[in-house]
Amino acid sequence: MTLGDLTVNRLGFGAMRVCGPDVWGEPADRAAAKRLLVRAFELGHNLFDTADSYGPHVSERLIAEALHPYPKELVIATKGGLVRPDRHRWERDARPEHLRRALDGSLKRLRLERIDVYQLHAPDPKVPFAESVGALADMRRAGKIRHVGLSNVSAQQLDEARRIVPIVSVQNRYNLEDRTHEDVLDACEKLGIAFLPWYPLGAGEALQSKAVRTIAARLRATPSQVALAWLLAKSPMMLPIPGTGSIAHLEENSAAAALTLSREDLAQLALQKGNAGV
Ligand SMILES: NC(=O)c1ccc[n+]([C@@H]2O[C@H](COP(=O)([O-])OP(=O)(O)OC[C@H]3O[C@@H](n4cnc5c(N)ncnc54)[C@H](OP(=O)(O)O)[C@@H]3O)[C@@H](O)[C@H]2O)c1
Structure with a gap:
């Protein structure tokens, strides 16, 4: 499937879980975390999702250490707009000045001159949404971002952002049990x-x-293979990014791309929707 002019396989990799517990600090075994990242790419996951706030900085650094110089098929999608005052806090900061600093930090840690997909991690209620998106549009014009993505947005915010800059992706919470963002999926x-x-x-x-x-x-x-195969069947625009710190789980998850569910199975799974969460 495509992200702007980039083509990636439909099962990506979420690189949040390569950090220490609570997505804070270094993992217990850095060498194993790097082996996991290399294995994810070998298995065909060529979209890696990360963020400056994972660790913070740890996930991006490990990706660079494991895979730089990057294979040309690898697309790294990182995010800015959240900060971590301590291991239990994820706070929004989508002020343009913060996003500019965050992007420069991600470029440095990922050893890139341009980020393929840079996502606003979440709208910041203290900042007009158009100002946050406008900052990403400016950085795209400056050549530091190839494509802009959004995360944790409503369908209205997606519309508003698209009036400012082309948007190639939206990343919202969604799974068999929580389909709150069905309207955003429909919009995509x-x-x-x-x-x-x-x-x-x-x-x-x-x-x-x-x-x-x-x-x-x-x-x-x-x-896990059934849950991922259901997502893949749900929409041609679906690009799941399962996360794991375990090579066994990674291998199990990547095999989901080859699992086809019957019409009856899909209907049964559709019925068991829990719609929990937000
Ligand atoms: N935009 C946002 O606000 C936001 C928020 C959260 C996450 N994300 C992104 O989304 C990605 C995925 O989210 P996530 O990692 O939180 O959730 P997830 O992929 O739904 O679940 C990961 C959890 O499930 C376990 N798991 C993975 N594969 C498994 C398997 N085959 N069998 C049993 N358990 C398995 C993992 O444990 P093990 O490590 O033991 O495998 C881990 O605890 C993240 O890596 C990150 O890139 C984005």
């Missing part, structure tokens, strides 16, 4: 832009339902 489909569901496994929660487990057992697949 109409526009032909990628929808990156974060928490595609509901951080493990979407794997617990009876329907998922029953279908997985029948197909000799795993619950």
Whole structure:
């Protein structure tokens, strides 16, 4: 599928879980984290999602250490707009001056002159949304961003942003149990832009339902493969970015791209929607 002029496989990789516990600090085993990143690319995940706030800075640094100089097929999508005063806090800061500094930091850590996909991590209620997006548009004009993406936005905010700068992707929470952002997914489909569901496994929660487990057992697949195959079947614009710190889970998840669910299985999974969360 495409992100602007870039082509990527439909199953990406979420690089948030390569950091230490609570997405804070270094992982216990940096060498293992780097091996995981290399393996993710080898398995065909050529869209890596990260952010300056993961660690903070740790995920971006590990990606560069593991994979720079980058293979030409690898697309790195990072984000700015959140800060981490401590391990339990994720605070919004989408002031233009902060986004400019954040982008420069990401360029340096990722050892890039231009970020392929730079996503606004979340709108900041203290800053007019158009100002945050306008800052990304300026940095795109300056050649530091190839394509702009959004995260944690409403369909109205997507419309507003598109009047300022072309948008290639939206990243919102979405999985079998939580389909709150169905309207944003619909908008992405109409526009032909990628929808990156974060928490595609509901951080493990979407794997617990009876329907998922029953279908997985029948197909000799795993619950995570069923949850990811359901997402892939749900929309041609869906680009899941499952995250893991485990090579075994990574290998299991990547095999989901080859799993086809029948019409009956899809109908059954559609019925078990929980619509929990926000
Ligand atoms: N834009 C945003 O605001 C936002 C917010 C959150 C996340 N994200 C992005 O979305 C990506 C995915 O989100 P996520 O990592 O939080 O959630 P997720 O992919 O739904 O779930 C990851 C969790 O599920 C476990 N898991 C992974 N594969 C599994 C498998 N095959 N079987 C059983 N358990 C499995 C992982 O544990 P193990 O490590 O043990 O495998 C981890 O605890 C992140 O990496 C990040 O890039 C974006």
